[in-house]
Amino acid sequence: MEDLEPASAFDKDPFELTAEDVYDISYVIGRELMKVSSPVGCPGVSELQYKIIRVLEMFESLVNKHNLTVEELKMEQANLKAETERLHRELQKASSETRQSEDKASVDLADPNRPRFTLGELREVLQERNELKAKLLVVQEELQYYKNSLVSSKEASVIERENASTASRGSEQTMIKKLFNFKRRNNP
Template sequence: MEDELNPTSAFEKDPFKLTAEDVYDMSYVIGRDLFKLSSSEDSRTVSELQYKVIRVLEIFELLVDRQNLTVEKLKIERDNLRKETERLHSELQKATSDSEKPQKNGTDKLVIDVNDPNRPRFTLQELTDVLQERNKLKAQLLVAQEELECYKSGLIPTKEPQSLEKVSGANRESEQTTVKKLFSLKHRKNH
């Protein structure tokens, strides 16, 4: 603390850590000493020396200010470079994790490894068609199972085989009648 209050302490500081205030302190000390000299000895010589010293101190002040500004600029640039490095590092990590996923090639194109056992093999339309066909076949199977149960239980007498044209047209009617018979049978059992 005492060194900060004493203007002569600026002379003992590291030159790279000097501030503008330190230069002002040095100017004060030199000016005070020159004033003492000018009053006691040849004032003309001291006066000329005083102007030269003042000019050197002004230059010194400018250099210290420039050095301090350069240090501040370098600190700001360092901070910006750190942020940029962190951003690039996170982008690299994201790109690395994305490279493990299937890559898009152009607009709406997907690059797929042919050797990948989990790769998609069908289009969405093909899968939709297969699912619809499966549901239709399931419904037909349920109808056939219901009819079989009705034949086994004797609700429907066995008929002679009819031509396929009559069967397909009558199939809907038989579905409705089979369902009605089953519900009526179930209804009778409950009463």
């Protein structure tokens, strides 16, 4: 259940913040700045207000990118898990086929119509089984690697892309700027 109090966003874990929490934080900060600013108007407070707006815009972008990255990682994890399960099923199938072949060879030795397997064919089956086991281990290691390293590399590229997109935005207003402009117009 969501907290209805805007100040409660300050108590959340930073990795659980949403864009709406950033809006709540900006609302609380804006409210406090309105209390601090005098009716005459202090240029220092006004400059500080614009700097805070910029920091909150960057914070909002980072929160959005973090949430997208988390979703991408969840999808990648699901894909890797499905691939691991598929490889595991293939391994079990190959293993059971090998066991069945060995059982038939040992049980039906007296049967003149039994299928005859060469030693080379049995080696190929065992080799294929071992390759599938190796692939399974590689996929499991890759899954662990993605879990550990993808987050840190994505965060670095997110910051770089954010800096590039912020420079190209120019006069585009974000929700936070609109909120502060609206508050300023209503409180002369």
